[in-house]
Amino acid sequence: MPDDSISLLPAHEIARRVRAREVSPVEVLDACMAQVDAHNGTLNALVTMNHGARDEAEALERRIARGEDVGPLAGLPVGIKDVTEVAGVRTTYCSPLFTDHVPTEDAAVVRRLRAAGAVILGKTNTPEFAAGGNTWNHVFGRTLNPWNPERSAGGSTGGGAAGLATGMFALAQGTDLGGSLRIPASFCGIVGLRPSVGLVPTWPQEYAWDPVQVTGVMGRTAEDVALGLQSIAGPGEYAPLAQPVAGRDFGAAVRGADVRGKRFAYCRDIAGIGIDPDVERVCRDAAFALHDAGARVEEIDLDLAYARKPFLALRGHWFVSQLYPYLDRVDEFGVNVANNVRAGLKVTPTELAEAEVTRKRIWEEFRALFRTWDQLLTPTMAVPPFPVVENFPRTVAGKEMETYIDWVAPTFVLSMTGLPVASVPAGLDAEGMPVGLQIVAPPQGEERALATAGIVQRLRPLPHPPVLSHGG
Template sequence: MIGRGQLSAEELARACIARIEAIDPAVNAVVSCDPDALLAGARQADADRAAGRPLGPLHGLPLAIKDMNDVAGLPTTYGSQIFRDNIPAADDALVAGLRAAGALPFCKTNVPEWSAGANTRNRVHGTTANPHDLTRNCGGSSGGSAVALACGFAPLASGSDLGGSLRTPAAYCGVVGFRPGFGVVPGPDRATALLPQPTAGPMARSVADCALMLSVLARPDARDPFTPVVGERTPWDAADFARLPRRDLSSLRVAVTEDFGFAPVSAATRQTFRRVLAPLLPFLGASEETMPDCTGADRIFSVLRAVMFQATHARFLDETPDLVGALVADNVREGRRYSATDVAQALVSQGAYARRWLSFFDEFDVLISPAVTVQPRDWHEAFPAEIDDQPLQSYYHWLALAYAATIPGHPAIILPCGRDAQGLPFGVQLIGRRHGDLGLLAIAAELEAVIVGIHDLAPCSPDIARLSTAPPLRTAPGFLDVP
């Protein structure tokens, strides 16, 4: 519409700014914003279009950035008290690439401290609430981005994902989140470069918009050892993500699992998953209730996650312990309990795990599961300690449905799929073949079209009128009481 002159970039920018001003006090998704810079960029985008200059794929689109990435002139706090006054002078590589494609990054979205945990709360910016129920958790760590999308603050947002950090909030807020396979979105600054489990990824309100954003994010950058670059090109053509191929759903070989054989999935989530899946199965090809062998998943993820926290955050705990939150501190301490033997065993187990997944996808095109083990709970709860009265192994054990796919590096996407019995958004997870990001997105786009056409499953939006009259979230008891 912007390219055809049906909508000016300035009109879109003003609409986003107005929505933030009206709604954000109720949800606290945006932790910093530069509306003047957005308007200036939008006016320049309109002038470029009017002058017939070349337009990038994201020309004139306002962009929300997770507060783990640098935007020049806006604070990057990581949700950490140590960095509450940190203002970078330049964009980081991810933001610079998006800006070069015409996007207009203008606000930062809330995260838990250092993205540790799936409840978006920290001692710098407080809590972000679920826009569908302001008493509930919005997920994390990309919770601010998911809420911003659900509320219409921007059409695109950045996310990142280790153990479901963009998938969980996408499911909880009723938006789309795509976790790419290893190396598709380069992480040139990743400290543990040869442990590629953390990755950036696109978040949007549709599969097509996620894919469009991925066409810019999936750039060649040889500084990431898992992004193959030969002759300044990757094996994939990033532009293909902006023009997804059609896929015949009836030809697919589909695997379905409620729990991967090990995840602590609640009875209510299982029931909702079966209910929403039933009307979709007639559109799909042969389906089978099965899953890859996930032996050792909890141990592999626990050890490798702790190693990464030990590598990147231990110095903060040692130097400024009073400024480090409980979850980050616990991760560092857990890492210090593991021996070299523990790490070696986890790496060997991960290799065997990944090979089993590769063999499984020789037989299946896509695997479908619930997105999260349990639906949104009270945001005052740092994390679920139990599900259906069964105690969990760790504060991140409830994210097992997500990290099952993280370990082998397969791409995964969350599709909104109706509501649960409490009226909250419900998400399903689709997992594709290793290196099959384009194919998975094509399948997801086709299935999304089916879901939209089924009244009981169509994606739901928050009640904007109700949010506009809600009291500011920062007045709620416990808003800043983060351990």
């Protein structure tokens, strides 16, 4: 029988044990598959398995036996979001238009994960074309939350978050346009990082010069995210946007983290939509707990509500650009994607210009903020995980939302900045559901965001999700 406990170890510890030959890649894979067998039938996190995963693990095992260095992700099973191509593995974009699509080559991020020694376990559930903060689609259905299967796992990387929280894989790859790595991280009690635009190449995609969506990873710990990021960051041959990585060591930043003397600003509601009082309480407690680590924390007023409407213009433009080859088939998309494309087709040049001017304004506002503060802390979500049968929550703290996407404004207004933003578990609310805290760092400040996330995790540790003790 496989040792299921291996699957719940931090990814960096699993990789260390594999490199030290204390456990083999096949044993790690078996442990993760035991978790898939136990919990995926309930949670619906993985939607397509990579049937070559065992061959990949066995090949790594032979290389290790020969004394080869197989890379920093040695034997780590990884879940790949089903909008990211894996050669020979069905990739549907969770859309009925592509139910039988099998790519012939890996996406750039998958190539890098493989080169670093990872094993591709399978594809994780997401809304159609990653459109939405609740993971459901007409191809595979809904992903459920491992803390309460009646609640949403968040989205759009919801399958990655639910599978990661339950040990189905050690790292989860995903994308983030308006919060898709941070929302499910908050709802499922794990760490997600939206990296700077261009730090990780997103290829292939139709919108090659995309200034908003990014590719990244989620992990059970900040150090795990750092390990994954180290393996996938850097300029790409086909990606025109890039960030420098030479000399950067994300893992060392987490391991050597020290916030003594650092200045943190805390803002309770950056998007002006209101916030659930219990969610805010948990985030406030976590933010001010950094005092215990020697930091200075003060509450500030920061109103980014002006960025909400301009972001929706950019979002609409993104959907039209990304799905341009299929504009004649809009009626075949699900309601969320179809409505986003139709909204994008109505965006005017003036509205796009306003959006770009707003991005300049928010960039300059953060430049000014970082002259006084080292990082910004703010709740990831304004609401706790809501019933999974709802497409989205209609109200926040009793206030009706203006649009179906407005409830994720606390994440999407920060997407406008292009800055690195982490979501780290801040604690549990009164119903025992995870609450995430966002950490916004200065330009090229992934190390700082992850270092602070690591300290928050040490100060505010979470137990394992209840589904692990209750069974599948």
